[in-house]
Amino acid sequence: MQLEIRPDPAEVGRARRWARSRLAGLGIAADEPLAETVILLISELVTNAVVHTGRPAVLRLSLPGTQTGAAPSATVRVEVADASSRAPVPRCARGDATGGRGLALVDCLADRWGWSPDGAGKSIWCELDRCSQPRQGAELAYGGGLSAYEGLAFEAV
Secondary structure (H helix, E strand, O other): OOEEEOOOOOHHHHHHHHHHHHHHHOOOOOOOOOHHHHHHHHHHHHHHHHHHHOHHHHHHEEEEOEEEEEEOOOOOEEEEEEEEOOOOOOEEOOOOOOOOOHHHHHHHHOOOEEEEEEEEEEEEEEEEEOOOOOOOOOHHOOOOOOOOOOOOEEOOO
């Protein structure tokens, strides 16, 4: 399933509402850790697309039990495709910075993430395994601990 995103910061909230309704349709309550993490990841990826490209984007969400003709997957996949061909670029975010930690947060919370060229633009994706243990890394993206990305944040443009 997918949602067209306009280049407007208000679209981030609309994307979260859309995803919550899709999760609820599968019986995943908004206060479940999986739902909270998926919504946070969507917020980060859609924000990056809207803020850094200023162009329309597409949010794709693949949920367990929604693949037709295939065995149900236990993996949730979030993907945001935008029209910018620029790769995510590491940048330093100071401890008191109010931004610049979006993809570091994705790295801490997702089981896997990456990006690839997509037509004239790119697609940034992340996956969560529904049966995996909750990750303890959110504090890393906010400056509380060590990470493989210590001292770096990522800007998706």
